[in-house]
Amino acid sequence: MTPQARVQAAIDILDEVITAARGGGAAADTIIARYFKARRYAGSKDRRAVRDHVYAAIRRAGEIPADGRAAMIGVARDRPEIAALFDGSAHGPQPIEPGELSASSGLVPQWLEARLCESVGLDGVAALLDRAPLDLRVNTLRTSRDALLDRLPEALPTPHARNGLRLPEGTNVEALDIWTEGLIEIQDEGSQLLALAVGAGAGQTVVDLCAGAGGKTLALAAEMGGQGRLIACDADRGRLSRLAPRAARAGAATMIEMRLLDGGRELEALGDLVGTADAVLIDAPCSGTGTWRRNPEARWRLTPERLAKTVALQARLIEVGAALVAPGGTLTYAVCSVLDEEGAAQVAAFLDRMDGWSVDRPSLPAGRSRGAGMMLDPAHDETDGFFVARLRRRC
Incomplete structure (x- = not known):
């Protein structure tokens, strides 16, 4: 592929990514893989260059662009060597018209900018879109x-x-x-620290309420030394089904029990665990603002309405998890988000409406205090962005 053809390929992929972001379709990684599966002629250098163009354009555009060409022109605005490739040559993009060089729309959607700056600062917002290690x-x-x-x-x-x-x-x-x-x-280093925050030990009964594919479940199994009872739960059958082979490969299969939950009726499947768990981890569904380094197009999918629904779900899941904790046990609430309404404010609201709980702030080798918990972020800690709080049930 010529350099011009690589830019045009990025534009074509970005068109699909933008359409998917508007309609809830596949992630950028999936779209890129699908694009090259149908184009076997593209070599490894071509694939790497096109992928770099795509992600540079996604990171550059805070608001969702009109189309792939507009997204790529955003990159060309800052990089003359890319702008020069818009030359109308065979398989390349047409020249840029003066009217297409509009002003930048910023790094994040405008409705989110003030909220993010409040929690991580301006430099922290920019770091949310750096490349992750x-x-x-x-x-x-x-x-x-x-x-x-x-x-x-x-x-x-x-x-x-x-x-x-x-x-x-x-x-x-x-x-x-x-x-x-x-x-x-x-596993991102920040995610590893979340598992450490639970304080799980050998012989305990531990519940991972929103286990997904089990990354933190496996980390908890290691913290428990393979001894105890570890229950991994999720309402997504597809994601939870990926845990079994991972647990077998890790040597943790015998201690992990999996339970598929019915969203909104979780306690029906967990009734035998009410009031018995030494530790419960709720790695709650969230906006994902802390993982934008890995999934930068996710910020195009986030809307105020989706965020409000997510915050409501988190509040309900905290109460589900709290019901499982034995007296003296702990509830660890975490989100891969740096928005206060999903983190510090969510925990403060729980403490206001629920008696019998106290803050048991985990001692972590990174992060900074935020409300009743700790916040990690790329600028401060070189990790993905997370909020985590640990609460102890007094009675």
Whole structure:
């Protein structure tokens, strides 16, 4: 592919990404993979260059662009070498008209800008759209970080998580022997710290209420040393079904029990656990503002209406999780968001309406205090953005 053809390919992909963002379709990664599956002639350098163009355009446009061409012109506005490729040559984009060089729309949707600046500051907002590193969690049920550092000379310890490793961007993790052997999981360092915040120990009964595909469930299993009862729950059958093979590979299958929940009627499937859990983790559905480094087009999908529905769901799930906690046990609430209404304000509202709970702030090697909990963000901690709070049931 010529450099011009690469830019045009990015424009074509961006058209699909924008359509998907407006209609709830596939993520950008999926669209890119599908595009090149139908174009086997594109070499690895072509694919990498096109992908870089696509993500540069997505990160550049705070508001959803009119189309792929407008998104790519946003990049050309800052990079003359890209603008020069809009030359009308074969397979390339047509020249840019003066009227297309409109002013920038900022990094985030305008309705969110003030809220994000309040929680992480202006520099923090920009950092939410930086490229994320490739972090791994060492599975201590099978090995140690020191042992893997000997096997992976290109790896570095993560700055904060005691079992984290950082690999060069682009490493094919699933091609590594240590992946096949179940010695590692791909997991952002911040996500590893959330599991640490739960304080789960050997022999306990622990519930992961919103387990998804089980990334934090597996981290909890390692923290428990493979001993105890760990119940992974989710209302999404497809996501939860991915946990079983991962647990088997990690050597944690025998201690993990999976329960599929009916959204809105969760306690019907969890009745035997009411008031019995030593620790409950609620990694709640959220806006995902803290993961924009990995999914920058997600900010185009977020609307005030969707955020309001998500906040209401979080409030209900906190109460579901609270019902499971035994006296003296803990409830850990976390979101991969840096918006206060999903984090600090959500926990404050719970404490206002529910008696018998006190703040049991986790001691983490990163983050800063935010309300009753802790906030992690890329600018301050080099992790994805998270809020986490731990509460203890007094009675």
